[in-house]
Amino acid sequence: MDAQDKKSEQGGQPAGQSELDERRMRTDSESSVESMTRFVLPSLDGTPPKIVTLDEVSSMFKNLRNMELAHEIALNPDFKLQKYEPPSDSLEGAIKKMVHKAFWDILREQLERRPPSYDQAIRLLAEIRELFPQLLSPMQERVLTHINEVLDDSVIRQQAEQGTLDFRAYATFVINILARSCSPARDEAVEALRDCGDVVETFRSILEVMTLMKLDMANFMLALARAEIAANSVQYEKEKFSKYLKEFHGNAGFPATEDWLQRHRSGSNKDETIYNAYMQLIDYPADKEFPELLRIDKDRFEGLSWRAQRLILCASLISIAQSTPIISQRRENRIKLSQELDVIVQDVKNQDQVATAIESCYEQIRSFVNKALEQEKAPAMSDADQAALKTQVLNLANKASPVLSLMAKRLDGYVRVTLRSNGSIPPPPAGFADYQEELVAFIASFRRLVSYNHAVFGEHFHQILNKTMAGEETESTAATGSGVSAGQAQTAKP
Secondary structure, three states: OOHHHHHHOHHHOOOOHHHHHHHHHHHHHHHHOOOOOEEEEOOOOOOOOEEEEHHHHHHHHHOOOOHHHHHHHHHOOOOOOEEOOOOOOOHHHHHHHHHHHHHHHHHHHHHOOOOOOOHHHHHHHHHHHHHHHHHOOHHHHHHHHHHHHHOOHHHHHHHHHHOOOOHHHHHHHHHHHHHHHOOHHHHHHHHHHOOOOOHHHHHHHHHHHHHHHHHHHHHHHHHHHHHHHHHHHHHHHHHHHHHHHHHHHOOOOOHHHHHHHHOOOOOOOHHHHHHHHHHHHHHOOOOOOOOHHHHHHHHHHHHHHHHHHHHHHHHHHHHHHOOOHHHHOOHHHHHHHHHHHHHHHOOOOOHHHHHHHHHHHHHHHHHHHHHHHHHOOOOOOOHHHHHHHHHHHHHHHOOOOHHHHHHHHHHHHHHHHHHOOOOOOOOOOOOOHHHHHHHHHHHHHHHHHHHHHHHHHHHHHHHHHHHHHHHHHHHHHHHHHOOOOHHHHHHOOO
């Protein structure tokens, strides 16, 4: 017997059955209105996404208990929570679907009775009332007071007993509150609620909108906390790192970090050494272990590396394309072609995809040039010109390509200049003018990442270099103190 059949037998049910149904309906109701809406905390440092409640979100933002979370929020301006939905083919998803359907079926069946029964409706309105404090800011205390007065349990039950409860009127009241409280992004969804003629579907849609508004509130809380987290996360991470060194790490050292710094030694200038080491992170050697102290951002640095490679490739492609006058002498053509090439290479995120993307870019350039020539009633490119263009473009798959090397050198110089500037960004280098927006975004992301990590680990980088330099000086002093020069030592060998 299903839930609806059980409810229809209330008149002759045995003692205790009513209480059992009430407990079951309470469970159904709580699940249906998403009173425990959960959110997906995006993956951090390669770990699985975490599922959290609104209270847990609030606690996380108020207390820097999670170093990875603080780090991510400080570095990623686009970091946002997402609504959690269990996979539809999972047991959790199947149960949720079944429970929700049972709740709404019971509500509809009760409202269709003659006279109607409002038990389920009263519970629904009570839980909607309980949801509002999670959607509104503390500054809206008067609104919350009004909601509590209108959605008062005793008043609603009295109306139900007297046969005067207007369920549709309560839906209108809730919609009006949502309309005044939601973000502009939800205006259209809220207004659509007014057009629904079926009261059960209206409330179902109301709860869907309220769930989205809970997500909006969670991300609003994140936005409010972001500045404070960013301001304090560096000190927080430094303290965590210092504690780690004292309690766990001992004298093990960080060999990959030391090797990374030593490879870029610039005499006794430690700042220049660290600066050059940072620059290598744009294209880190595959045969070298990534610095331990930066591994929390390894994926982020790799992502920036591929952004840089795509910029270099696009600049190289448009430079080659400008060998044809229809591109070099028609600014509008050059800009349009550069945009099309950018679209083609956007999905390039590993070396295996480079050659295929470059072939697609050649076909796009050839097609674009010939169409532009046709529009101006000029002859198409000759076979020889197309062959020469193809050779130049496909050669970009080789990292030793002169054009690619030149553009890489220009980007490297540009990044070095901007890293040392006081926030200002100079005009883009030759070949990159059509990609200025992406270039500026790349520079901002790279500078933010380097600056943050240097604020956390810069002192330790200096300590590593001080230690290695001191060791070298000790060895040099010992050799000098022996009174035997390098040349004498060699001569003295048998």
